[in-house]
Amino acid sequence: MNLLVKSETREGVAIVQVEGDLDVYTAPRLREALEEAGASGGRLVLDLRAVHFIDSTALGVLVSAQQRLRTEDGQLSLVLDDPYLLKIFRITGFDGVFPIYSQLEEAVTAS
């Protein structure tokens, strides 16, 4: 299964939208997309509303991206509304690592 990635910039905020499963197989593609979008530091919003599966490798990619962005005064925010995906963030404690929004507009405005 491939990961579909779409990137754009809106109001100075880089937005990456991904669709598909985030696992150890697709994690390199996710890492690459986040590195490209966040290359100049700053604010990055990752839209996960079309993602319904995530594993620990993909979580690790997100946490690494957040650590990298924060050293450059940037931040990675997430948009997700799948309750089961949210549960994975809660169990791992990673819900405290990212601002999480259910709406894209909300995340862009707050970023």
Add this chain to the structure above:
Amino acid sequence: MIASAAHREFEKVFRARADTSELAAIRRFVEQIALEVALDVERIFDLKVAVSEACANALEHAGCESGWLEVCARCEGHRLTFIITDRGLFKPPSAERRECPNRGMGLPLMVALMDEVSFARTPGGGTQVSLSVFLDKDATLSL
């Protein structure tokens, strides 16, 4: 008539190439089995995460020298268990893993999401991970 789907007993094996690109197919197998015993959407999700993590571990750490990864689904009594067995030798963490210091959440996820998790060494020196959910809570199927 109300019948408990949990009373069915079966064993099914899914054999995949030992490659992470097969994890999506393994998760579809898990979903299909879980639907057969009428698990709810959240339990199906839990199983997909746990089995996927166990398979990723088998592929990443232990290697699958046969070139195949087998996932066995066993339904007995009020328990559905997925058994992931690898036969390969333990391999040290890869360079890629060292780049991801936040990995290592796989095992805690399995434990948090499953009703029972067990590990065993196989006679051949491999590792067997068993991931179980109990069906009593939600497996009553209206026929």
